[in-house]
Amino acid sequence: MSRTRRKHVVTRRTAMKGAGSLALLGSQTVTGFPAVWAQAPKVLRYLGTAVNQSPDIAKKVKEDTGISLEYIPVTTDDVSRRVITQPNSYDIVDTEYFSLRKLVPSGNMLAMDGKRIKNFDKITPVFSKGELPSGKKIGDQGTAPKKVMFLEGQNSTKFAKTPTQWATLIPTTYNADTLGIRPDLVKRPIGNWKELLNPEFRGKAAILNIPSIGIMDAAMVVESMGEYKYPDKGNMTKPEIDRTMKVLTEAKRAGQFRAFWKDFNESVNLMASGETVIQSMWSPAVTAVKSKGIPCVYQPLAEGYRAWAAGFALSKSIKGTPKADLAYEFVNWFLDGWAGAYLNRQGYYSAVLETAKAKMEPYEWAFWMEGKPAERDIKAPDGTLLEKAGAKRDGGSYDERMGSVACWNAVMDENDYMVKKWNEFIAA
Amino acid sequence: MRVSTANMPSEPQIEKGLPAWVQALPLAAVFAIFFVVPLFLTVMVSFWNYNEYEILPDFTARNYLEAFEGCLDRLLSTAPELCTTLKTYLTTLRIATVVWLITLILGFAIAYFLAFHVRSLSVQIVLFLLCTIPFWTSNVIRMISWIPLLGRNGLINQTLLQLHVIKQPLEWLLFSDFAVILAFVHLYTLFMIVPIFNSMMRIDRSLVEAATDAGASGWQTLANVIIPLSKTGIVIGSIFVLTIVMGDFVTIGVMGGQQIASVGKMINTQMGALQFPPAAAHAVILLASVLMSIWGLTRLVDIRKEL
Numbered sequence: 001m002s003r004t005r006r007k008h009v010v011t012r013r014t015a016m017k018g019a020g021s022l023a024l025l026g027s028q029t030v031t032g033f034p035a036v037w038a039q040a041p042k043v044l045r046y047l048g049t050a051v052n053q054s055p056d057i058a059k060k061v062k063e064d065t066g067i068s069l070e071y072i073p074v075t076t077d078d079v080s081r082r083v084i085t086q087p088n089s090y091d092i093v094d095t096e097y098f099s100l101r102k103l104v105p106s107g108n109m110l111a112m113d114g115k116r117i118k119n120f121d122k123i124t125p126v127f128s129k130g131e132l133p134s135g136k137k138i139g140d141q142g143t144a145p146k147k148v149m150f151l152e153g154q155n156s157t158k159f160a161k162t163p164t165q166w167a168t169l170i171p172t173t174y175n176a177d178t179l180g181i182r183p184d185l186v187k188r189p190i191g192n193w194k195e196l197l198n199p200e201f202r203g204k205a206a207i208l209n210i211p212s213i214g215i216m217d218a219a220m221v222v223e224s225m226g227e228y229k230y231p232d233k234g235n236m237t238k239p240e241i242d243r244t245m246k247v248l249t250e251a252k253r254a255g256q257f258r259a260f261w262k263d264f265n266e267s268v269n270l271m272a273s274g275e276t277v278i279q280s281m282w283s284p285a286v287t288a289v290k291s292k293g294i295p296c297v298y299q300p301l302a303e304g305y306r307a308w309a310a311g312f313a314l315s316k317s318i319k320g321t322p323k324a325d326l327a328y329e330f331v332n333w334f335l336d337g338w339a340g341a342y343l344n345r346q347g348y349y350s351a352v353l354e355t356a357k358a359k360m361e362p363y364e365w366a367f368w369m370e371g372k373p374a375e376r377d378i379k380a381p382d383g384t385l386l387e388k389a390g391a392k393r394d395g396g397s398y399d400e401r402m403g404s405v406a407c408w409n410a411v412m413d414e415n416d417y418m419v420k421k422w423n424e425f426i427a428a
Numbered sequence: 429m430r431v432s433t434a435n436m437p438s439e440p441q442i443e444k445g446l447p448a449w450v451q452a453l454p455l456a457a458v459f460a461i462f463f464v465v466p467l468f469l470t471v472m473v474s475f476w477n478y479n480e481y482e483i484l485p486d487f488t489a490r491n492y493l494e495a496f497e498g499c500l501d502r503l504l505s506t507a508p509e510l511c512t513t514l515k516t517y518l519t520t521l522r523i524a525t526v527v528w529l530i531t532l533i534l535g536f537a538i539a540y541f542l543a544f545h546v547r548s549l550s551v552q553i554v555l556f557l558l559c560t561i562p563f564w565t566s567n568v569i570r571m572i573s574w575i576p577l578l579g580r581n582g583l584i585n586q587t588l589l590q591l592h593v594i595k596q597p598l599e600w601l602l603f604s605d606f607a608v609i610l611a612f613v614h615l616y617t618l619f620m621i622v623p624i625f626n627s628m629m630r631i632d633r634s635l636v637e638a639a640t641d642a643g644a645s646g647w648q649t650l651a652n653v654i655i656p657l658s659k660t661g662i663v664i665g666s667i668f669v670l671t672i673v674m675g676d677f678v679t680i681g682v683m684g685g686q687q688i689a690s691v692g693k694m695i696n697t698q699m700g701a702l703q704f705p706p707a708a709a710h711a712v713i714l715l716a717s718v719l720m721s722i723w724g725l726t727r728l729v730d731i732r733k734e735l
Contacts, residue, residue, distance in 0.1 A: 008695070077700035084481055084702065102481040102702060201597055209686045211697065252687065259603045259685025266682075273575045273582075275602070415480060419701040420494075424512040426697075427689035 034394045044326055046092030047072045047082055049283070051264075052172060056340055056381060065333050067326055068405065076210070083108055088317045092327045097309045098143040098212065098409040100168050104157050110314040111151045116328050119335040119352045120167075126402060127171050127309070128163050130274050133353070136403050138307075142216065142234020142410030145171070145309045169311030170331050171351035176305030176401045180271060180281030184295045193217075193224035196278055197251045206270055206279035207248075209260035212420035213409055215241070216306050218248050220369050220406065224303050234410030235405035238417055245421045249428045260426075271296060283347040286394070292383050298394040304406030305395075311351070344368050345381050349398065371397030455646070465714075474708035483704050513710075516689040517717065523605065523690070524673040527612040532662065534613065535620025539661070540654070542621075542703035543628035546638075556625075559618050562621050574611070574683065578602040603685030611683045612673055619672070620665035627661030628654070663729045667722050674718050 046053065050073040058069040072090055074082065080099050082089060093102065103109055114120040124133060130146040131137050140146065142184040148168055150160040161166070162266070181190050186201075196205055196217070199303035208214050219233040222244055230240060251257065258276050261267045268288045270276045281298065289296035312331050318324045333339070340350025345368065350356040357365055363375040371393055378387040387393075395401045412418055477486040499511035510518065538559070546552050565573075577583050578601040585597040600606055631654065639649040655662075677692030686693075691714045699708035 056512050077702075080702060081699075106481050211701065257685070257687060260687060262681070262686060269575055273579050275575065275579055314622075411480070415701060416703065418698060419703065420512075423516075423689070423697055425689070426693065427512045427516045 025106050042067045045070045045091045047090035052094055077381050087315045090315055091318050091323050093313050097145045098146040101411045108316050110316050111154045112170050114165045118332050122352045132403055139406040141232045141407035144408045169313050171311040173348040174309030175283055175348050176307045176405050178305050179299050180286045181297050181299050182277045183297050185277040190299050191302050192343045193220040193301050196221050201278050203255050203258055204277045205256050206259050206276040208280050211261045213417050218244050222247050235412050241418050241421055245425050249425050300395040304404040306407055307405040308409040369398045470708045473705055474712045476705045478705045491706045520690045527673050528669050530613050531617045531620045533538050534617050539621050539624035562615050566626045606682040608680050616669050619668040623664040624658050624661035627658045631657045663725050671718055
């Protein structure tokens with residue numbers, strides 16, 4: 001029995017060997033086109049959150065430069081995790097400035113050479129100097145981009161105090177976040193962050209469950225309530241963290257929060273269904289609620305905005321390879337205007353304003369950037385109607401919104417302690 | 429089986445040994461790569477140190493000590509209070525126990541119905557497939573669809589309001605313990621049904637007849653014949669449900685509005701903050717407590733013997 005079986009194996013194996021050599025022969029005959037092999041395919045593996053990874057951008061890049069983007073969409077946490085633990089798994093990363101204090105010391109990111117970025121000098125001074133193009137200083141509490149924008153040298157892991165040639169990230173988008181409200185259910189004007197914890201909205205408020213951002217929103221509330229004034233909301237001391245979490249915990253125990261959200265869609269659902277009427281929110285989420293025909297306002301508040309910014313960096317795994325050239329080509333394309341205009345039309349802000357302006361219609365620019373009433377219907381890049389003619393952007397112009405930034409998303413020195421306290425808060 | 433192999437002494441030992449090892453190799457390799465190695469790494473990392481962006485090879489009890497930091501002080505203080513870790517474990521355990529009880533009762537009843545009341549095999553199969561419906565939708569779809577059903581302005585609240593049963597919408601329907609338990613029961617009752625049904629189908633029907641002939645009432649047959657003979661299924665189902673619920677953080681997060689702490693969520697938050705060693709320590713503690721409950725269950729029934 002076993003013998004016959006063995007025989008079978010032998011014959012099958014020989015047959016496969018034969019087939020294999022035939023296949024080899026076949027493949028050898030096909031390699032007669034050296035031109036095809038001479039040029040490696042232009043592919044970039046692009047790690048980031050899904051927010052900026054739009055198929056439209058990928059399509060346009062391919063048309064203009066021939067570069068194919070391979071998107072690797074993960075959560076904000078996973079972007080950091082990958083940069084630190086698997087730098088070989090991507091070529092270019094799109095991450096937030098506040099993560100840099102964790103990412104740069106790992107040595108896994110390559111500083112971007114400003115000399116190779118065509119529009120490097122045209123990048124808005126929000127990043128380089130922490131001020132508006134008009135020269136107005138903006139709030140710099142937390143991890144303001146200017147604090148982590150430049151490195152002392154290409155291989156340095158030290159942040160430079162003044163602008164240098166070496167940038168940690170080349171900025172892509174940034175924005176100013178505030179509370180979203182349902183005006184039809186709130187039924188009165190909202191003007192301060194403290195309204196988030198107003199007992200009037202008991203069981204109808206929400207906050208985001210990303211500790212480092214959630215605690216900043218809470219700090220805005222605490223300051224607004226007049227309880228305490230932080231020297232730096234983005235870098236609290238342990239007693240300050242305790243104080244902030246105490247306010248949040250008391251509110252939670254009193255049933256102030258309907259839910260916490262972590263995911264963009266969750267925040268849209270909470271608001272659209274009327275489960276919450278006031279909550280921390282991101283700009284495109286407000287747009288998403290509005291596009292369902294439900295009134296939603298991205299409410300400007302007296303104490304200002306909590307801002308964030310994101311940008312590109314290369315993986316150290318592509319240092320000195322042709323991939324690095326491709327990555328620079330892509331980043332240059334990104335700052336060249338088309339992508340900036342695309343992002344501006346979603347309510348984000350682009351890093352190089354003038355190139356984006358050139359690619360937008362004047363009425364679009366007036367609505368999104370100058371805070372003027374829309375001359376015509378405002379449409380999203382995919383054609384859905386966002387605002388009817390006559391509407392104004394919540395919070396007004398670029399200068400009004402970015403000029404009122406109070407603090408930036410941050411990683412604190414006491415991050416470890418803060419996360420512990422946050423877990424305690426969730427368990428309370 | 430055992431007898432038949434013992435009766436073949438003519439087969440040489442070596443030829444029998446090597447193929448057996450080779451045959452066992454694939455599964456052993458899969459286990460080693462995807463289970464033993466990661467588990468070992470987790471235990472190892474749980475003793476490492478860390479800073480904001482790195483994990484540092486070390487041998488420290490820091491992560492375990494910090495997990496239970498202040499627990500004793502708080503318990504012994506004048507106003508006794510549980511520390512975060514104990515409180516979180518207790519919440520998780522409470523939810524797991526309630527879900528286990530409900531799925532057990534439901535699962536047993538459904539399996540009983542399928543095994544003893546449905547006579548035709550095809551009807552049994554159709555009903556069985558019906559039980560798998562919760563698995564047809566993704567978690568995201570469910571997340572979205574629970575809100576219109578249970579929400580403040582949801583179907584149930586609207587109906588009750590219109591019937592004048594309630595005057596104010598019920599807030600506890602969504603983002604509450606109730607919602608979490610409902611979702612778990614909806615999802616995991618099947619894990620009870622399958623093993624219990626399986627052991628019930630193997631009960632010799634003549635035993636039930638004998639019990640009836642001997643004058644046992646329906647309840648007596650259930651208590652003295654069917655339950656003891658379905659014990660294996662009950663224990664296997666219980667292990668499934670307990671282990672899944674203890675480790676879950678997605679369902680608790682979505683249905684609890686992220687406001688209910690669970691051990692899984694705690695680990696998730698720490699991973700998010702790149703604090704791998706404390707996350708690993710919590711994972712080891714969780715594993716130990718789940719293993720303990722499984723050990724307790726297997727004390728009640730020797731699964732291997734009864735399979």
